[in-house]
Amino acid sequence: MVKQTIQIFARVKPTNKTTAVYSVDNEEQSGGSLEFILPRDLADGFINNKRESYRFRFQKVFDQTVNQEEIFEAIAKPVADTVLAGYNGTIFAYGQTGSGKTFTITGGPERYSDRGIIPRTLSYLYQHFSRDSSMVYTTHISYLEIYNEVGYDLLDPRHEASNLEDLPKVTIMEDPEQNIHLKNLSLQPSANEEDALNLLFLGDTNRMIAETPMNQASTRSHCIFTIHLCSREPGSATLRRSKLHLVDLAGSERVGKTGVGGQTLTEAKYINLSLHYLEQVITALSEKNRSHIPYRNSMMTSVLRDSLGGNCMTTMIAMVSVDKRNVDESISTCRFAQRVAMIKNEALLNEELDPSLLIIRLKKEIQGLKEELAMVTGEQRSDDLTQEEIQRIEDQLKVFLDDPDPEVTLELGPDMRKIQHCFSFLKARLREEPSTQKGADDISPRPSSSLTDRPDSQANRELLKLKDMLTQRDNEISILHSNYIALLSVV
Numbered sequence: 001m002v003k004q005t006i007q008i009f010a011r012v013k014p015t016n017k018t019t020a021v022y023s024v025d026n027e028e029q030s031g032g033s034l035e036f037i038l039p040r041d042l043a044d045g046f047i048n049n050k051r052e053s054y055r056f057r058f059q060k061v062f063d064q065t066v067n068q069e070e071i072f073e074a075i076a077k078p079v080a081d082t083v084l085a086g087y088n089g090t091i092f093a094y095g096q097t098g099s100g101k102t103f104t105i106t107g108g109p110e111r112y113s114d115r116g117i118i119p120r121t122l123s124y125l126y127q128h129f130s131r132d133s134s135m136v137y138t139t140h141i142s143y144l145e146i147y148n149e150v151g152y153d154l155l156d157p158r159h160e161a162s163n164l165e166d167l168p169k170v171t172i173m174e175d176p177e178q179n180i181h182l183k184n185l186s187l188q189p190s191a192n193e194e195d196a197l198n199l200l201f202l203g204d205t206n207r208m209i210a211e212t213p214m215n216q217a218s219t220r221s222h223c224i225f226t227i228h229l230c231s232r233e234p235g236s237a238t239l240r241r242s243k244l245h246l247v248d249l250a251g252s253e254r255v256g257k258t259g260v261g262g263q264t265l266t267e268a269k270y271i272n273l274s275l276h277y278l279e280q281v282i283t284a285l286s287e288k289n290r291s292h293i294p295y296r297n298s299m300m301t302s303v304l305r306d307s308l309g310g311n312c313m314t315t316m317i318a319m320v321s322v323d324k325r326n327v328d329e330s331i332s333t334c335r336f337a338q339r340v341a342m343i344k345n346e347a348l349l350n351e352e353l354d355p356s357l358l359i360i361r362l363k364k365e366i367q368g369l370k371e372e373l374a375m376v377t378g379e380q381r382s383d384d385l386t387q388e389e390i391q392r393i394e395d396q397l398k399v400f401l402d403d404p405d406p407e408v409t410l411e412l413g414p415d416m417r418k419i420q421h422c423f424s425f426l427k428a429r430l431r432e433e434p435s436t437q438k439g440a441d442d443i444s445p446r447p448s449s450s451l452t453d454r455p456d457s458q459a460n461r462e463l464l465k466l467k468d469m470l471t472q473r474d475n476e477i478s479i480l481h482s483n484y485i486a487l488l489s490v491v
């Protein structure tokens with residue numbers, strides 16, 4: 001288990017407008033800092049000469065000139081590496097509309113060098129798969145959009161032909177272990193980088209199709225691109241499953257400021273509501289000894305439950321605009337990030353046994369043991385006794401039971417099948433009605449009393465001998481037996 005607080009980074013969007021006074025310092029030992037220095041506005045209209053400073057700490061602050069490659073190397077690559085090692089990872093971008101969330105997470109459309117975290121991470125992962133022959137990797141992609149608190153599958157091919165409202169809604173289901181499952185969200189296999197990029201493209205196109213003048217969903221929705229990774233060593237039954245969520249949240253600005261109405265106002269309210277619930281969850285998580293975390297209040301917090309205070313290594317990128325008019329929103333983004341930085345996650349290595357592979361392995365092991373046993377006993381054994389073997393055992397049993405000598409023994413050899421058959425035979429005989437039994441075959445007591453009630457009975461002594469024989473079975477047989485039981489329990 002790896003305990004780690006959520007890592008926070010800040011990225012300053014390039015601008016050619018007049019900026020507020022700000023400074024970036026990455027030289028500090030404890031990380032980077034971003035400081036805004038603002039003239040203090042007084043409520044009565046006077047502006048005094050004192051300046052107010054707002055200083056925020058981050059793991060690192062990326063100023064305007066930092067390019068996409070540097071962002072990937074510093075932020076996404078370490079998360080991709082933990083996902084390759086079998087841990088869950090999340091990177092989410094948070095900030096006001098236009099602050100560069102989509103640019104950072106997906107990329108810009110104009111230049112190849114503007115590719116964002118998703119395509120670069122895919123490229124990095126598939127390169128790793130092709131280099132690493134010690135593991136077998138399989139990858140699936142899902143792409144979820146949450147718009148007005150309703151989930152949609154961006155990889156649903158019906159997107160093109162239907163209105164958003166007519167598409168099946170993605171709903172949340174919770175299993176008894178409180179794991180979240182998303183109904184109607186497809187998991188598309190992607191064998192290589194090209195497949196994965198096509199899925200990203202399909203999802204982004206579907207997002208844009210929904211973005212009609214009526215419905216400007218892109219900036220108003222949260223999007224979660226998830227890479228589901230499964231890896232195992234060739235021939236091993238142990239699987240590692242991990243997920244990497246790359247999250248582009250809707251703009252975080254407050255409704256009051258945007259001055260909108262109608263449909264946009266409804267959207268803004270939903271965004272505010274879901275970001276408000278996100279804040280509630282984050283505040284609850286950063287409080288010590290808080291037992292109830294209100295994840296269930298919104299779809300986004302339910303989906304990201306593991307990323308926030310759960311089994312995940314999570315990184316947040318606070319998207320900051322230093323244009324004068326945006327500084328107050330940027331400060332609130334940074335404040336939010338400071339609270340997020342207090343959340344501690346506990347990431348677990350997601351290892352599990354694949355039942356089908358385990359069965360194959362156990363079958364092989366049983367076959368090997370059978371062969372070993374055949375070598376030791378000099379006798380090839382099938383699962384069941386043959387008719388001839390059964391006949392031979394029953395003849396032996398009759399001779400044994402008829403022999404008045406109390407010291408007589410029954411030699412069956414180290415063969416559980418024969419011993420079991422003897423028990424079944426004796427049991428069947430004991431359960432027979434006395435009236436149906438004949439002559440020397442009659443070994444049955446009266447139905448109401450058992451053999452162990454009559455210590456003087458010869459049958460009892462023989463039975464005890466048989467029991468002794470059973471306890472002296474050699475190790476190979478008991479290994480074989482317990483493997484059968486393990487196999488049955490898996491089936």
Ligand SMILES: Nc1ncnc2c1ncn2[C@@H]1O[C@H](COP(=O)(O)OP(=O)(O)OP(=O)(O)O)[C@@H](O)[C@H]1O
Binds near residue numbers: 095220
């Ligand atoms: N670091 C950057 N370098 C160059 N251009 C950028 C950068 N960041 C953002 N942009 C540009 O700024 C514009 C707005 O960015 P983007 O769409 O990524 O914002 P956003 O935060 O995702 O907004 P929304 O909340 O509306 O989705 C885009 O045209 C984008 O290309």
